[in-house]
Amino acid sequence: MTDNDPLPDSDDVMRASKTLENIAHRTPVFTSSTLDRRCQTEVFLKCENLQRVGAFKFRGAYNAVTMLSQSERDKGVITYSSGNHGQAIALTGKLTGVKTVVVVPTDAPVAKRAAATAYGAEIILHERDQMRREDVAAELQHQHGYTLIPPFNHRDVVAGQGTAVAELHQQIDSLDTIVVPCGGGGLLSGSALASRAMAPECRVIGVEPELGDDAVRSFRTGSIQTVSNPQTIADGTRTESLGSITFPIIMDKVDDMVTVTEQAIIDAVAFLLLRTKLLVEPSGALGIAALLSGAVSGSGRTGVLISGGNIDPETVKTVLTTASEH
C-alpha cells in the first residue's frame, strides 16, 4: 500500500450506499426450500445477477465515477475490462454524462463489447499478446488526461462493491455467515468492510476456483501470490492477483478462504438454473458451489452473494451438458 492507495473503510461503504440509492437496483433476496435442503442450511441468495448490467460491478463503477472532481469528469474515464466492469463503466458514463473509454482484448466476446458500445463507451481494441491492457490504458490516460477506474483495486470501487452486502444485512437479519466470490478481491473486501461493521459476529468467507487459487494462497501465506491466466470457467475471477488495496482488507477482515473445483462450479450453475430458475454466471455461482460441495459447511443462516448473471449461450449449453446431475 502506498499513499496513492488509501484503504476504504466501512464509512466509505455507507456513503456509497447513499450514492447508489435509487440508482442501483435494490436486488431481491431469494430463498428456496430445495436449496436449503441441498446445502443443509438456511440460504439467502443476494441476487446481483439482477443488478443493472447484470452484475455487482455497476455499484463500484458508479460510485467511483461520482467521487471524481468536476475537472476529472470533464476529461473522461478509462478502464480495461473484457467483462462486467467495462459494461458498468459504460452505463455509468451514459447515466452521468461522463465520457468513457474501455480497453477490450480483441478476443473478448463480441456480445460484451457490443453492450459497452450500446451504452456509448468508446472501445479500444488491443492484442492480448502484444501489450498488457494496463499499459494500453496508461498510455491513453497520459495522452488524453483520462482518469483510470480499475476493476477492483481502487478505494471507491471497493466501497461501492461492498454495498451489495450492506443491503443484504438490511434485508436479512442475523446472518451467521456470508459467502462471497473472490477474483481481484474488490467484492470480497468491500463485503467484509460492510459485514464487520453491520454484523460483527457474522463469518465472512471468500471462494475462489481451485484453478485460480492465488487469493487463497495469499491469505494463507500473508503475502500476495499470483496466478497466470487460469483457465477456469469462472471468467470473472481470472485476475492475476489480489491488489494493494484489497489484500490488506481481506487479511484483516475475512475469516476464511476456500476453493472449489471446476465441476463444482458447473454443477452449481446448473443447479441454480434448473432448480431456482435463476441464470447465474460461473463466477457468480462460487458461493453455492462451496456449499453444495462441502467446501463451506452449512450452519445457521447463510447469505450467498450471487455476483452476476452474464453468461453466453454457448457456456450455458456446456454447463448443461457437463453438469453431474439435473
Added chain:
Amino acid sequence: MTDNDPLPDSDDVMRASKTLENIAHRTPVFTSSTLDRRCQTEVFLKCENLQRVGAFKFRGAYNAVTMLSQSERDKGVITYSSGNHGQAIALTGKLTGVKTVVVVPTDAPVAKRAAATAYGAEIILHERDQMRREDVAAELQHQHGYTLIPPFNHRDVVAGQGTAVAELHQQIDSLDTIVVPCGGGGLLSGSALASRAMAPECRVIGVEPELGDDAVRSFRTGSIQTVSNPQTIADGTRTESLGSITFPIIMDKVDDMVTVTEQAIIDAVAFLLLRTKLLVEPSGALGIAALLSGAVSGSGRTGVLISGGNIDPETVKTVLTTASEH
C-alpha cells in the same frame, strides 16, 4: 356445462387466495428496462416460475384438495398429468397428508416423474397409444374411490389458478392489460375472474401457440374447437381443447386471444433467460412472445403471467441454438 360443472366466480378466487396464504409463495413481480424497451411498454412479470413446484399449478391443486370433504381426503385423490399439475398434486398430498395417485404416460420425462415420486405420490404408468389417460384414471377412481382432480376443468382448480393474477393486481396498481398463457384455459379463466373483479377496466388477453390454436378458434367461433396432439414446444399448452368450465368464462370475460409462432416462443425463452436472467418454460413465455412479436401491442402498464419454469436441459439447449438473436 352441466350441474356437475358449477362455474367458479371471483368470490371463489378470493376464498382460494385466503386458503393459499402462507402456503403458496407470494411470487415476486420483476421489471427490467431492457424488457420495457423491447416490448415498447411498461412490463410487469408475475413470476410463477418461482412458485412451489416451479409453476402456478400448485395454486389450483392445493386449493382443490383443501375443498374436499374429510371422507374424500381419506380415500385419496388421483390425477393425470405428465407435467406440472402432477407435481402440484403430489406436493399437495405431502403437505396435507392426502394420498395422491398420478397417471403418467410411459414416455413422460423421467425427471418429472421422479419429482412426483419424491413428494410421495403413487405413479401409475400408462401406454399413451393403448388407452386414454382419462380412462385409466377413471378406472382407478372407480376401483379405489379416489377423487379426480383434473388439470384445469374444475371449479376449485380454476379458482386456485386465478389467485396468481389476484396477487399481481395487489402488487401492481393500475394495470392496463394482462397477458396470460392459455392451454386448457384454467389459468386464463381464473385470471379473468380475478381481473374483472379487481380491475374491471384492465384488458385480459390470452395467448396460445399457433400450432395449438384450438382456444383462439373456440373464442372466435363461440363453440369449443379441438386440436390433436399439437407438436408445439410449449408443452404445457398441448391440451386438446378448452373445457366445459373454462370455455364459458373465457367467452364471457376475456377481451381477446392471439397466437404466436414457435420461433416467437423460442425467442422469448432465450430473451427472458439471457436478458432478465430468469428460466421460463416455453408455455410460460407465451405472453412475452406475444409482446415481442407484436401479436399483442404494448400500451400502458402490462402484467405478464410467467406461468412456469420447468424446462428440461435439452430443451434449454435447443432454445439457445435456435433463437434468432442473443
